[in-house]
Amino acid sequence: MSVLPLIVRVGTDVESVEEIESSLRQFGSRYTSRVFTDHELESCGGLDGNAGPGLAARFAAKEATIKMLAPEVGAPPWRSIEVRRRPGGWCDLILCDEAEELAVRQGLQQCSLSMSHGAGVGLATVVALCCPTRS
Numbered sequence: 001m002s003v004l005p006l007i008v009r010v011g012t013d014v015e016s017v018e019e020i021e022s023s024l025r026q027f028g029s030r031y032t033s034r035v036f037t038d039h040e041l042e043s044c045g046g047l048d049g050n051a052g053p054g055l056a057a058r059f060a061a062k063e064a065t066i067k068m069l070a071p072e073v074g075a076p077p078w079r080s081i082e083v084r085r086r087p088g089g090w091c092d093l094i095l096c097d098e099a100e101e102l103a104v105r106q107g108l109q110q111c112s113l114s115m116s117h118g119a120g121v122g123l124a125t126v127v128a129l130c131c132p133t134r135s
Helices: 017-027 029-035 038-043 052-069 097-105
Strands: 007-016 081-085 091-095 108-118 121-130
Touching: 007 017, 007 052, 017 029, 017 052, 017 121, 029 052, 038 052, 038 081, 052 081, 052 091, 052 097, 052 108, 052 121, 091 097, 091 108, 097 108
Parallel strands: none
Antiparallel strands: 007 121, 081 091, 108 121
């Protein structure tokens, strides 16, 4: 009986805070309702505050997740990937719907997220263990 190896999958992304803020100004709730969950918007202070840096980091997290998932056909919807802020301030990555289905099909487990923002950019790295199934 052979043992299947564990594989580490990684995705990383950097996003411009100014580009996110420009989209917020230009498209407002049409943009945010397509890309971010209510929790993500609230975690960044809503649209009335200085949400740009936090949303840039969250957008980078979504892009990094898509890179880690490496879908063969089309990316899952933005809102099927959520950055969930915990009471202590750190964040988890929550996958649902199409993103979760893709992760399960690929044998992905234990996704971890690291995000930051500063110097005009938001950045994120997503790491997951993958235990591929036999074909």
